Amino acid sequence: MLVVEHAGRHPATPRPGAVIDHPQPGLPADGAVAVGGAPAWFRALDDTTLALLAICRTDGTLLAANRQAFEGSGLAPAEQVGRPFWATGWWSGSTAVADRVRAWCAEVAAGGAPVRAQTPWFHADGSERTLDLTLQLVHDQATGTAYLLPNGTDVTDRLAAARTAARATAAQEEAEALRRLDAARSADVAHLRAVEAQLSRALELSEKVLANTADGIYGLDTDGRVEFVNPAAVRITGHSRAEQLGGEQHALIHGRRHDGSPYPREECPIWRALRTGVPVTADDEVFWRRNGTPVPVELVAVPTIEDGAVTGVVVSFRDLTDRRAAAEQAAELRRLEEQAAQERALSDRLQQALLTPPPEPDHLHVAVRYQPAAHGAQVGGDWYDAFRQPDGSTVVVIGDVVGHDSRAAAAMGQWRGLMRALAYDGGGDLPAVLRRVEQTARGLDVSTLATAVLARIERRPDLPGGATRLLRWASAGHLPPLLLAPDGTSTVLHTRPGLMLGVSADAVRAGHEAALPDDATLLLYTDGLVERRGADLDQGLAALQAAVADLGRRPVDELCDTLLARLVPASVADDVALIAVRLHPEDRPRPPGPARPTGDG
Template identity: 45%
Template sequence: MAASSAGVAAAPRAPGARLAEVARRALGADGARLHEDATALAGDVLLRAAAEGALVVDDAAADSRTAAAPEVLEGAVGAVLAVPLRLDGALLGALAVHGAGPREWSEDDRQVLEDLAAALVAQHQRGDLVDELAASRLRLGLAVGTAGVGAFDLDVRTGVLEWDDRLIDLFGYDPLSFGRRIEDFVARLHPDDRQRVEDAMAEAITTVGGYDEQYRIVLPGGEVRWITARGHVVAEDGVAARLLGAAYDTTDATHAEAGIRRVLESMSAAFYSLDRDWRFTYVNGEAERLLGRRREELLDGVVWELFPATVGSAFDEHYRGVVASGEPTVFEAYYPAPLDRWYEVRVWPDGGGLSVYFLDVTERRAAEERRALVAARADLLARVSTELAATGDPEAAVARLAQLVVPTLADWSVVTLVRDDGRLEDVGSWHADEEARPLVARYAASRLRALDASTSYVHQALESTRPVRIPEPAHASIAALMRPEEEAHRLVGELAPQQATVFPLVARGRTLGVITLFRGADRARATADDLATARQLAERAGVGLDNARLHRQQVRLAEELQRSLLSAPPTPDHLEIAVRYLPAAEAARVGGDWYDAFLQRTGDTVVVIGDVVGHDTAAAAAMGQMRGLLRGIAFHGGESPSLVLAGLDAAMEGLGLDTTATAVVARVEQSPELEAEGLMRLRWSNAGHPPPFLVDPQGDVHQLLARRTDLLLGVLPERGRTEGEAVVERGSTVLLYTDGLVERRDQSLQQGLALLRQVLADLVDLPLEDLLDELLLRLLPADRADDVALLALRLECGARPVPVGGA
């Protein structure tokens, strides 16, 4: 509560200074004044307000009734509480207390003041206001204001001690056994507290000051109780006359506080309290340990002075923030040497100061950092594997390693590859500092020619296939092996790596390159885990590079196989033939789809489109066998398409070719009579394959359908095969294709056939080669999942080709 003073304004028979002192004590004031003359505040205002019942002003400057008073304007008075002095209905005056600043007057405050006013009126009525009545009214006010509080009045001149009933009972007396002497009080004091309490009372009397003590008493049965007593010495004529005050039992609260202290002392968390001046008021044992100072050094010391590194830190920000907002907070902060620790701090406001609970979380933070590093390393390895697997250019992915490893494993890095001719080439570099990246790029572009191949650390790693750690400082060790006139010699000095390690990229016994990791002087040394991660990364990169090498070999072999299986079509003078093949699997570049075109011994042209079940090299191998069998059967026998397919079915069964396939075999025939009319005969047989399309010279599109579509090859060889026949005009176009052109997951076969018919009608006027290219462009998605083979014929009447073999 704010400090207050008390004053009295009354009729000429005003009671005097003693009642002012009693009122000051009753309401917790620190000083008293007697207004014998009616001033603006102590007289007219109070009397007018008191006439209405009472004056309660919590903020005098903000209240219109008091704001203009001189004392308020001067800042001497901030709050006022006044009650009337009435006798037989007549207004005698007013009794008032006021504080130096605003304060909230309670109902108890008002009741105490009214009790004192009643006492004053009674004494005024008798005309004899004595100290005894003031003291008794004080005891009454204190007892009313505080439940369970007893009042005392010690005459320091005579030693007579007056206690109220509550205090007599509290000390284990009754009215008969209590002798009303100071000795009765001293007799109950605990021996260990007696001298301290007597000294405190003597000090209060000597200085005419306040008295505030907590002590133990021993009751007749031996029970020990804790008592808190507060009072003030009243002087008469400048000499101490009485010690007036109150006392109450605090045993339960003391035991509870002691329990709290025991808990605070026994808990593993550190705890301390700061007052509003930032001084330590309590420190438990764990706080002593974590703060590295004894309790005696900390208590009553200012936190900013004892721990200067807190000034301007997170501690400073949060502590002051809690005081300003009144809201608790939690934060983590680092305190530098000599503590050199991380703390988790919980702060809450406490009576104008702070209570602070904190834990040393340095090890937890270190563990979290270790886990983060482990996760970062695992993520790095996963990213490297993903990029190597996803890219169509593993060398480009390996070159990106220089960027991926920074900053998890290094401040900067350079990736070097061994080319097929044995040359070394730096293919990638990166630096964590964007401004330094151009320097690193220039260094990577010039360092290999500056190195001596017989001694460089890069060549040592390539030859040994083991990581090579460069002696520190790395920049000096590297520069020592470079020709001074080279730019790289100067650049390595500017980049100034303190640590460097060269990791070979090895796979299947081959060293395909190296990655060099560099760290600056301000970075911690690479740990065993860092080196192990870099080694795993280099191994994965090596495998990725070797897979790329094997892939290139496989592609070359596949291309050679493809060329051998899908030969160029013949060029008879009455036909134009165009072909296309697109594999589904880029890795293999071969599959089960095939086309073929050749001349029979009769001179007729045979064209074939087929699809072996499967999309891999096994399907391609089966396709190669079937293609060869079909060619031989068709050429040697000169038979019709249906007989060719029947013969192929029988050969597959007899030779144990365990596969199934679809196919269309078509033969273009031209007799002299048909040639004279500008016509040709097309004969075909279909073994479960999508039907060919015919586009006539007028642009009409037709499907080439027989009476039925026969079973796939390799299902029921004994079942006969049928064939269809059509006479076509010169200028007609025939398209044979595999199902990859018209069927996929998001499109049914019927939808695909309808779309193909429409596109063919749009493209029929194009040259045959362009027509096939445009078909593939319009009908195939980028992510096709099936092989596609196309064969197109454009019929032109002319001289008959010479039969192969002269039949």
């Protein structure tokens, strides 16, 4: 879950309108963009040695794949990511294979059992390989989002080795038959020579199998001394063939345990197979390389028996280094998922505890909404607040802390608490309140940056044009308020937004005023409502004005819910906070609604 956080706001260009502006010097804030993609936990598997490890939406769209999947096949990530999984270059060599992969994706996405199959797949140069593919459905623990998780191992070489081994086995069986025939016809020298030739060819095939298999193979005599060793065993242990032949295998590579302590030969599973004549398997052994480093192995020791007597043992072992690394990565992934879920739960509880219900003054209807980001790691930054001042005025605040994690949630609580406490009895000089907030934050070592709009709605029957209320506000780098008329026309209250909170405790901020007509609606919001990747702020504000054009007379709670449904996609990567204040005429009874009057507004 990767997010480049919103570190600032673009300054808005002042426009004519119903704004009564008293500007003072201020500075604009910087801007940044947000990006999204595969879940953040998938990055932990990027360097896995699997031939293919990918993550897709349930509709099959490829979101990401590990580095080996692209580098090993010669495909470019930019040309594959975003395409249906079955339409990527890995399946481009065969329409039938691509159709089969598409059917598997649909089956698993619909809730079917995981699919595992060996299937052709293709490199960029057109070469065909064989992939042991597993396709399963996984769920993000924090969000419940489902993903398709294809992964697989290239088994082309392993299958080739198996076919070679099968041919060698057939040749060995043939040679054995010829040997028995030779014993029955010992007088036929010419036939004996033919059998010997067949046996020679079989041995040659066997040596090729031993030379090309990925597993290490030893042949030991009854004393545990090495009679033959294949190239894989030489490669894995680092001991040359000459160093091993005739030497005691246990003393050379198996004489110490995982912790380096002595490993008595009598306790060794290979020695047990020699003594009992019974095959032995062990999945947690360690061999020691020539350079002194351990290599975890699993092994099978099969005794060779002639005329009822044990004549030696064949040991086949596999290097578990990559498998152990994959298991550790999986464990780390689970740990990160659990940590993210715990962090999200903690941040959600903290944020919900701070986002209190709004006041209910006479003839003002205040509605608030908070919608968290779609992804589990996106929490914490946005807040709203609304409360009554002692003189009866109503204060509303909207804010956004830079960042989306538990630290942002904690910083949000600090800024919100300071703003609420200092604005309660701060009167109408809102720039002075912001300065006091910032100075107090600096003294308390609150260093996280934040944007905010602090607004106050006052009763002013003396205003020209029939308006009875006055809006005062001051902005610290935040998006401008929007004033919506009953007929659907709207005005963005553009002003210079000033510096963000946390930049300078000595910043000089501007205060602004606007008359509020009866039946109008004031909207304050955070950037998650209007900012989208690939679009600028002006486009976002235009989209907001278009979205509210038919909502001027709708009940304010319905207005909030409809606005969120229209502007916030299900996959949004940012929180959204929203305050809507409807101004009802004071010469008529307050319209019925969810809020209950508690005094003048």
